[in-house]
Structures are given as structure tokens and as C-alpha cells.
Amino acid sequence: MSKGNDGAFIYADESGHSGKEIFNEQSPLYYQGAVISVGEIESKVAPIIQRYCSENGLERLHGYELGEERVNSLCLELLEALDGTQWRFHYTIIQKRYIAPTKFVDTIFDCYDNPAVHPFWYTTELFRHTLCILIDDMMEDGLDIEFWNYYLKDNLDGLIKICSALLEKAPYIFDKRASEVVTAGLSYAIANPDIFTLISARGKSAYKKQTPNIIAFSSLLTATHRFCKEYDVSVTELVHDQSDEFKGTMREYHRMFFGVDYEEDKFGGIPQYKQVEYDLGEFKLESSKKSYGLQVADLFLWLIQRDITDKNLEETKAKILDNSDDFVISRAMSLAIIEARHFQLMQKELTPEMIKAGKELNKKIKANQKSAMEK
Structure with a gap:
């Protein structure tokens, strides 16, 4: 399988953080979204993000700060920049x-x-x-x-x-x-x-493995395996938006469980587990200020969460969903x-x-x- 810059790059962001507090009625859902691509996307999206931040005096892009019209315009530019790239947007939704x-x-x-x-x-x-x-x-x-x-x-x-x-x-x-x-x-x-x-x-951190954050992170690892199989690549880099509370647990999961994949039973029975045969790459926890890929994931995830009435925004969301897969835990x-x-x-x-x-x-x-x- 291919390695280096031709390998898989993953840029993951989250929204609706809760930790162990899963019954907050003001925030019933937890979301995680990740752009998974063959090769890095930073160089492709950097000119768009740099120009917009410079023109508007921003350090980085956050969907909730920009509003629907500006997010729509940016997402269209970013999708165009990714045209020709093998990529997918994986998102997890958990009813906490x-x-x-x-x-x-x-x-x-x-x-x-x-x-x-x-x-x-x-x-x-x-x-x-x-x-x-x-x-x-x-x-x-x-x-x-x-x-x-x-x-x-x-x-x-x-x-x-x-x-x-x-x-x-x-x-x-x-x-x-x-x-x-x-x-x-x-x-x-x-x-x-x-x-x-x-x-x-x-242990003081054991509870973290039961939280939406880590459940979603496990889902991302599985989605990465699916992507690597499809495109016959190894993982070069997995970048997740920094999380002080969960950084240790995420590193543990990446180290202990990322090397194992499974084949689903076609009737929903017991899956078959096996060791993966490719490199697992480097795992990084970074601020989105340092990663244009994380900012793309942020905008796409913000849009996925929206109940949209605007026709233009709905069309942009559909373009992202057409190149997406999901993992959902809910009633x-x-x-x-x-x-x-x-x-x-x-x-x-x-x-x-x-x-x-x-x-x-x-x-x-x-x-x-x-x-x-x-x-």
C-alpha cells in the first residue's frame, strides 16, 4: 500500500461536547465530522481560508461565527478546491x-x-x-x-x-x-x-471511554479503515481538534485499537476481526488555528447539523452529503x-x-x- 504524501490524511472536529454529562436537554446530540482524503488537502484549501481570514480579520474559520450565507459561499469554494481529490466526509451523530x-x-x-x-x-x-x-x-x-x-x-x-x-x-x-x-x-x-x-x-480517566467523544472517535477509526481499503492506502496522518480532557484517551485508543479492523456480517451477526496490514500513521491533536484541514471539517460539520430552509444552502449541503458516510447512535x-x-x-x-x-x-x-x- 502507498505511504507518505499519497497516504490517507484525516482532519476531525467535534461539536456538542458533553463528556459524561449526557442528559443536557439544551444539547441532546453530539457530532463529530472528519474529512478523509488521499493526500493532504492543506495546500489546496489554504489560499481560500487565508484570503478570507485576512479580509475579515479572523484567526480561523468557525461555522457558528460566520452564519449561513458566508458558510455557503466558503463551502462552495472549498468543494471546488477539493475537486479531483479522492476524499470523503465521515460524520457521527450520537443521541447522548x-x-x-x-x-x-x-x-x-x-x-x-x-x-x-x-x-x-x-x-x-x-x-x-x-x-x-x-x-x-x-x-x-x-x-x-x-x-x-x-x-x-x-x-x-x-x-x-x-x-x-x-x-x-x-x-x-x-x-x-x-x-x-x-x-x-x-x-x-x-x-x-x-x-x-x-x-x-x-482510574480517574476510565469514565472517558464511555462518553460520546470516545464512541465517536472509535467510529472515525473504523471509517478510516474503510477508506484505506477502498483506495489501497496507508494512513499518513490523523489530526483531531485538540481536546485537553480526552487527549490521553484518544491517544490510547489510537495506539491500542486502530490496528484492528472488522468485517461486518451481512445479516448483522458477529463481525470478524483481524489485524490491518498497513501503516497507521501519526496521530496529532492540534488547534484549528494551525490546521486548514480542521477548519474545512468545522465548516462541513456545521452545515451537516443545520435544519436548512435556504435553497442554496440546501444544495451545498447535498453536495457534501453525496460524498459522505455516517455512523448514528439513536433511538x-x-x-x-x-x-x-x-x-x-x-x-x-x-x-x-x-x-x-x-x-x-x-x-x-x-x-x-x-x-x-x-x-
Whole structure:
């Protein structure tokens, strides 16, 4: 694979910073956006940004300071400057409060820790997102906030308290099988609290790994792998807007996890992980004052976030989206995944041999579950 200036360059910015405070109603969403390109883009966009900043007495470009009309004009110039470059805009949107029910599902219903949970209910997208929606529905009256506080403190007694509160609601789940799964999973967790591996409070920075910031950063690393595969390049440089709170955790994630990629299962099952075969480049945390690429990411991200009524701005946003991919964590996305996977599976023709094999596999899984629960 190619290296050096022909490798991938990533310029990433964020908006809606929250850290562990995920229930702020004034800022319900967290965004991260990154321009990923083959070769650096600084030299291509620098004349545009330098000229505008010089004419307007600015140190750097910030979308929220410029307003729609000026952002639109700048984005059109920047898109023209990138014409002929192989690039993509990757953006992540996280509904911050929805992290609570998803973390609860990961903690309680992980089939590798909780043998009462059938693996299909945790390892396949259809059923895992079904659990997330069910738990989100049940975490009313502040249970989600209560759980999140216990979770960040590794408070096991508090976690069991939440399990007990949800267990009382489990019989009212409309779908009988889902009710059985939730009831069994919660009951086993309450009776066997030693199954939990709690890590949020192990060290003063451990909680940061559970935040929207780091979830989005992980998404960016995965998007970078996809880009490198598509264009057969290594990573030369990954530049993220500086973050004093998360710089250590980002460096740790880049060092420990960036070298591993995965292949998704076409039916939303267990992905296959493997070591990447290309250079991972240099990771930098910089001020956008020092990086024109970060300023481009800032403007594109600002535009992506807008609910637009202006026709010209809408057309510019569409041009960016046409060359974008996304990663979204939200209740609405879980519902969309459930619907899409259900439709996909309903269209799949199953032979008698496949049905027989499935039944045999299910027998083995249930036997393993029973054996694990009897230990």
C-alpha cells in the first residue's frame, strides 16, 4: 500500500461536547465530522481560508461565527478546491441520552457474561437493538439517569437496584419471547452480581471511554479503515481538534485499537476481526488555528447539523452529503435497524436443511447455557 504524501490524511472536529454529562436537554446530540482524503488537502484549501481570514480579520474559520450565507459561499469554494481529490466526509451523530440504555444492555445482556441470555439476542443487530428499545422504554421516571450515575461510579448495588426496578416491568413487555429474555437476563444478573466487570471508575480517566467523544472517535477509526481499503492506502496522518480532557484517551485508543479492523456480517451477526496490514500513521491533536484541514471539517460539520430552509444552502449541503458516510447512535436508528433487519430476514428463503441446522445449533446453545448456569 502507498505511504507518505499519497497516504490517507484525516482532519476531525467535534461539536456538542458533553463528556459524561449526557442528559443536557439544551444539547441532546453530539457530532463529530472528519474529512478523509488521499493526500493532504492543506495546500489546496489554504489560499481560500487565508484570503478570507485576512479580509475579515479572523484567526480561523468557525461555522457558528460566520452564519449561513458566508458558510455557503466558503463551502462552495472549498468543494471546488477539493475537486479531483479522492476524499470523503465521515460524520457521527450520537443521541447522548440513548447511550444509557445501550450501555445497560451491554452490561447486563452480554451473553458472554450472562448465560441466561441467548447469544442471538446479543450478537445479532435485530435482537440487540430490540433489547435497547425495550430497556429505553422501561427506563422512565429517571431510571436512565439513576443507572448512568451508578454505572460511572461502578456502583454494583445501584446497578442491581436498577435491574430489580426493570424486572418489575418486564412482565408488561408486549412480545412474549422478549419478555422472557429480559426477565431471564435480569433475574440471573440480580442473583449473580459477580458476573459484572465494571471499569468506569477504575482510574480517574476510565469514565472517558464511555462518553460520546470516545464512541465517536472509535467510529472515525473504523471509517478510516474503510477508506484505506477502498483506495489501497496507508494512513499518513490523523489530526483531531485538540481536546485537553480526552487527549490521553484518544491517544490510547489510537495506539491500542486502530490496528484492528472488522468485517461486518451481512445479516448483522458477529463481525470478524483481524489485524490491518498497513501503516497507521501519526496521530496529532492540534488547534484549528494551525490546521486548514480542521477548519474545512468545522465548516462541513456545521452545515451537516443545520435544519436548512435556504435553497442554496440546501444544495451545498447535498453536495457534501453525496460524498459522505455516517455512523448514528439513536433511538430512531435502532428502530430503523430493527425494521431493516426484519425485512431482510423475511425475504430470505430457508431450505429444510437450513432450518434443521438452525434447530440443531439452537439445541447446542441452550445446552451450553444450561451448563453455564448450573456452575
